[in-house]
Amino acid sequence: MSWRATVLTLFPEMFPGPLGQSLAGRALERGIWSLAARDIRAQAADRHRTVDDTPFGGGAGMVMRPDIVDAALAECADDRPAVFLTPRGRKLTQATVRRLAEGPGVVLLCGRYEGVDQRVIEARGLEEISIGDYVLSGGEPAAMVLLDACVRLLPGVMGAAESADEESFSAGLLEYPHYTRPAEWQGRRVPDVLLSGNHAAIAAWRRAEAERITRERRPDLWAGHGPELRQSDVRGG
Numbered sequence: 586m587s588w589r590a591t592v593l594t595l596f597p598e599m600f601p602g603p604l605g606q607s608l609a610g611r612a613l614e615r616g617i618w619s620l621a622a623r624d625i626r627a628q629a630a631d632r633h634r635t636v637d638d639t640p641f642g643g644g645a646g647m648v649m650r651p652d653i654v655d656a657a658l659a660e661c662a663d664d665r666p667a668v669f670l671t672p673r674g675r676k677l678t679q680a681t682v683r684r685l686a687e688g689p690g691v692v693l694l695c696g697r698y699e700g701v702d703q704r705v706i707e708a709r710g711l712e713e714i715s716i717g718d719y720v721l722s723g724g725e726p727a728a729m730v731l732l733d734a735c736v737r738l739l740p741g742v743m744g745a746a747e748s749a750d751e752e753s754f755s756a757g758l759l760e761y762p763h764y765t766r767p768a769e770w771q772g773r774r775v776p777d778v779l780l781s782g783n784h785a786a787i788a789a790w791r792r793a794e795a796e797r798i799t800r801e802r803r804p805d806l807w808a809g810h811g812p813e814l815r816q817s818d819v820r821g822g
């Protein structure tokens with residue numbers, strides 16, 4: 586049984602979009618996962634096909650109606666977790682990606698970011714997920730990000746090279762820098778140690794670089810990377 590993704594959206598024509606290309610696209614063609622984009626507006630009963638209304642209590646923007654969203658969710662409800670993409674959600678992490686990839690699939694609700702009626706979020710037990718602290722014009726690109734991250738973890742999707750990247754990220758460090766030929770380019774030389782053939786020295790250099798870059802760019806990740814795991818020491822760094 587393949588991993589199943591259903592996206593509920595007002596813009597179903599956005600899918601598969603980039604997910605039809607490259608690694609995810611090939612996995613889709615090979616049947617490792619499936620993708621159905623469903624138009625939320627199909628649930629609207631009135632002549633104007635209304636899916637939203639003005640907020641109780643006043644204020645700007647529109648709110649998606651609970652009955653419409655509930656009907657869209659009811660049509661595809663099964664054993665899969667249902668996720669609402671919103672900047673108000675918990676931030677997406679590799680741990681969450683791994684958990685979702687290990688399950689039967691996902692149902693992703695892309696609402697207008699101004700709001701979906703809170704009652705349907707609660708009634709359907711939607712997991713609210715954000716892909717970062719910035720506001721997109723809709724949840725669709727966030728759904729694509731989540732799906733891309735999950736699909737590459739499905740069995741048979743990644744080759745050995747990509748799997749190794751995932752392992753180093755899981756260790757809680759950013760990646761060390763990469764170099765290929767030519768050994769000198771525009772007066773810039775590849776670090777000597779990488780040309781030395783000394784595998785222990787290369788491993789130590791890469792580890793030190795991964796730690797330095799993580800410390801400089803992501804103090805939050807570095808703080809979660811226990812001192813017992815560190816090769817280098819913060820002193821002098």
Ligand code: ADE
Nearest residue numbers: 670671672715716721727
């Ligand atoms: N919708 C709008 N902005 C978003 C974000 N940052 N993450 C998830 N969904 C969103």
